Amino acid sequence: MKIQNTTKRCFARLLCAGLLLVTASCGKKDSDDEASGTLRFAMKTTGKPTTALSLAASATDFRNSSIASGAPTSLKLYITKMTLKNDSSEKTIFYDAAGKSINIGSSTVDISNLFTNYACVDSSGVPVDGIKECPCGLDNEKKAIAKTAEGTCPDSGNGAVGTAQVGVGTFTTLRAEFSVRAKVKGCVTGNFGTAGSNGAGTQGSRTYCTKASASTFQATQGVAAASELPSTLAAAEEMDYQLNKANELYTDSTKTFFLDFPIKGSVKIEETTATPPTLTMMIDTNRMLRFYNMNVTQAPNPGMSSTRAYFFNTVFEESAFVFAGQPGAIRGFQWWTDACQSNTTGATCTGSTTVVAGWMTIIKDSANAPLVVGLMPDDDNSMTIIKGSNKSSAGIDQGAFTASGTNYDIAYALSELKGTLKGIDIDSTVGTTQTKSFVGFQTYGGALYLKRGL
Numbered sequence: 477m478k479i480q481n482t483t484k485r486c487f488a489r490l491l492c493a494g495l496l497l498v499t500a501s502c503g504k505k506d507s508d509d510e511a512s513g514t515l516r517f518a519m520k521t522t523g524k525p526t527t528a529l530s531l532a533a534s535a536t537d538f539r540n541s542s543i544a545s546g547a548p549t550s551l552k553l554y555i556t557k558m559t560l561k562n563d564s565s566e567k568t569i570f571y572d573a574a575g576k577s578i579n580i581g582s583s584t585v586d587i588s589n590l591f592t593n594y595a596c597v598d599s600s601g602v603p604v605d606g607i608k609e610c611p612c613g614l615d616n617e618k619k620a621i622a623k624t625a626e627g628t629c630p631d632s633g634n635g636a637v638g639t640a641q642v643g644v645g646t647f648t649t650l651r652a653e654f655s656v657r658a659k660v661k662g663c664v665t666g667n668f669g670t671a672g673s674n675g676a677g678t679q680g681s682r683t684y685c686t687k688a689s690a691s692t693f694q695a696t697q698g699v700a701a702a703s704e705l706p707s708t709l710a711a712a713e714e715m716d717y718q719l720n721k722a723n724e725l726y727t728d729s730t731k732t733f734f735l736d737f738p739i740k741g742s743v744k745i746e747e748t749t750a751t752p753p754t755l756t757m758m759i760d761t762n763r764m765l766r767f768y769n770m771n772v773t774q775a776p777n778p779g780m781s782s783t784r785a786y787f788f789n790t791v792f793e794e795s796a797f798v799f800a801g802q803p804g805a806i807r808g809f810q811w812w813t814d815a816c817q818s819n820t821t822g823a824t825c826t827g828s829t830t831v832v833a834g835w836m837t838i839i840k841d842s843a844n845a846p847l848v849v850g851l852m853p854d855d856d857n858s859m860t861i862i863k864g865s866n867k868s869s870a871g872i873d874q875g876a877f878t879a880s881g882t883n884y885d886i887a888y889a890l891s892e893l894k895g896t897l898k899g900i901d902i903d904s905t906v907g908t909t910q911t912k913s914f915v916g917f918q919t920y921g922g923a924l925y926l927k928r929g930l
Contacts (some may be wrong), residue, residue, distance in 0.1 A: 512641045513745040514752035515560070516595045517569065519578060519585040520635055522760040522806050522837045522850075525929035538812055538831040541857040542772045544666030544684065548765040549709065551580040553719065554655035555590065556732055560647035560743065567643040567745075575655045575732075580759055581631030588612060588629050591638030596620065599634045600842060601754055601802040611636055637754065646744045650737040650755060650798050657693065657729040660717040660787070661686050663709050664767050666855070672771035677703055684767045685712035686787060692718050693729040698786025702769040705785070721790045723779035737798035740871025756803055760795045762835045763852040774857050790856075794865060794890075797839065797848050799872045804840035804847075807902050808930035811836050811851075813914065815861060819921035822898055822913030829922060832859050836926065838902050846877040846902055849886050861916035862897075862924075864890030893917045897924060904928050 524547045554575035560567045570576075570590055579586040588611040596607040596614060604618045612621040612629035613636040621633045629636070663685040670679050685706040690699050693716050699705060706712055718726055720733045743753050767787050768776050775782040777790055812833040816825035832853055839848035850865045865888060866876035876887040886897040895916040904910050906928050915921040 511644045511747050513644050513747050513749065515569065515640050515642045515743070515745055516597075516601075516637050516752050516754040517558075517587075517591070517640060518635060518637045518754060518756045518802070519587050520756060520758050520803055521580050521583070521585050522758060522762065522808065522839065523930050524582045524762060525808065538667070538833045539669035539858070540666035540771075540855045541669060542672070542678075542770060542774065543766055543768055543776060543855040543857050544664040544668075544682070545763045545766040545852075545854050546662070546664040547762045548660045548662035548686075549712065550659075550661045550714070551761055551764070552577050552659040553580065554578075554657065555652060556655065557651075557653040559651045560642060560645075560745070561649040561651055561736075562645060562647045562742075565643070565645060566651070567645065567647070569640045569642055579628060580761060583631050584613065584629065584633060584635040585759065586612070586629040586631075587636055587638055588623070591636070591640065593639045595637045595639050595752070597637055599802070601637075613637070639752070642745050644745050644747055646742050648739055648742045650739060650757070651734055652737065652757075653732050653734050654719060655729075656718055656720050656726055656731045656733055658717045658719040658789075659714050660765060661712050661714040662765050663707075663712055664765055666769075668769065668771045673773050674770045677701070678769050678771040682769065683707045684769065684785075685709060686715045686717075686765075688713040688715045690786065691716040692725040692786055692788065693727055695727060696784075697725045697727070697781065698784040700784065702767075702785035715787070717787060717789065719789055719792050721777075721793055723777050725780055725786065725788065735793060735796065737796070738867075738869060738871040739798060739800055740873070741800060743800050753800060754802055756799055756801065758797045758799075758803060758839055758848065760797075760837045760850050760852075762808060762837060763854065764789060764791060764795055766791065772857065776856065791852060794852065794863075795850060797850070797865070797867065797872060799847065802842045804842050804844055806840070806930065807838040807928065809836045809838075809926040809928050810834075811862070811924060811926045813862065813916075813920075813922060813924055815914075815916065815920045815922035818919050820915055820919055822896075822915045822921045822924075824913075825922040830859060830861070830920065832861060834862060836897075841874075845874070846884060846886075847874055848872055849876060849888055851888050859920075860890075861918060861920040862888075862895060862914065863917075864888040864893065864895070890917075900926065906930065
């Protein structure tokens with residue numbers, strides 16, 4: 477994906493088919509009589525474990541270096557624009573200069589601020605007769621879900637599918653523009669090693685929770701000591717949170733940034749079609765809330781402070797996926813390793829091993845075949861030997877899953893780094909642990925343990 481900061485531009489807006497559409501730039505606009513067709517657009521979240529997962533005995537020696545990560549209790553993002561692109565044109569799906577919020581819950585994403593027209597379809601994308609209004613989507617009984625008294629969608633059901641009129645064409649990329657400022661609330665817990673440089677106060681098992689005054693969007697960012705933050709969810713506060721990856725913590729919360737999502741196989745918008753195409757954006761929040769506690773002086777990214785403690789996010793780009801069609805079932809696993817270097821086969825290690833831990837998400841397609849893999853370590857400062865996904869410059873590479881009996885070898889990549897998980901049972905029972913193997917980055921390989929959490 478490409479990330480691009482934006483500058484302010486002047487745009488005009490018009491209301492078309494219940495959706496805010498935008499001109500291309502100052503005074504120019506898409507022709508009112510331009511041929512257009514319908515696009516269905518869904519935003520989904522991958523879900524969160526219902527209970528906290530504990531590492532098995534074989535991984536009790538894992539220690540966070542200086543970063544703890546987990547899923548936020550609540551996360552609100554702001555989208556200013558979405559477009560479909562190909563080599564010769566760009567067509568707007570949505571635009572609002574101030575940005576419209578989306579609320580990401582544990583089960584659904586509330587997109588009711590983005591759209592005013594919706595496709596009232598079931599979880600398979602089939603229209604349900606007799607329902608015309610469904611801004612919060614349908615429940616499992618195929619009934620429309622009502623908004624709350626506060627005017628938001630509850631965190632239940634299958635989520636809404638918005639519809640937009642978009643200029644006809646075949647498009648290969650979704651471009652989304654986000655505000656750098658998100659709002660987040662939650663806590664993270666880590667078991668920090670004793671080889672730190674900031675004293676016993678940052679070592680051992682520690683829980684850190686969000687605090688409104690600890691926003692990074694201020695001249696003095698974060699807090700001077702991690703102990704200044706709440707340590708219980710009951711005391712956690714919603715705070716402003718930098719969403720995008722950068723080699724600095726921003727003080728200007730008004731910036732925006734682009735992400736380009738290649739669409740595997742493209743999406744075709746036609747004037748007349750019995751079944752409009754559906755585009756889905758999946759957002760995996762399971763390791764998106766990250767905190768640096770200064771246990772060691774290695775900052776999360778070059779240019780970030782190593783003398784302040786703060787919540788940060790450098791993984792949104794790797795945690796968002798776009799594909800054509802409806803998603804199927806979702807699987808989530810906590811993983812950890814017993815790894816050693818110069819192990820390019822995944823053989824069992826002898827002698828000392830390296831233990832790192834993290835989270836894996838598997839998203840299936842509507843035909844129940846595995847489609848997306850996302851792998852995220854708990855702490856990038858401990859050692860990065862498993863991280864990445866099966867996204868490529870052409871979109872989601874479903875060929876990353878190679879059947880091995882009823883299990884799968886799963887290829888993953890992060891930029892030019894590549895690895896493989898071997899013989900993974902993606903349908904193991906929730907709560908059970910499987911012992912497999914992997915070959916990862918920096919010639920590390922060895923045993924891989926996975927405990928299914930959702």
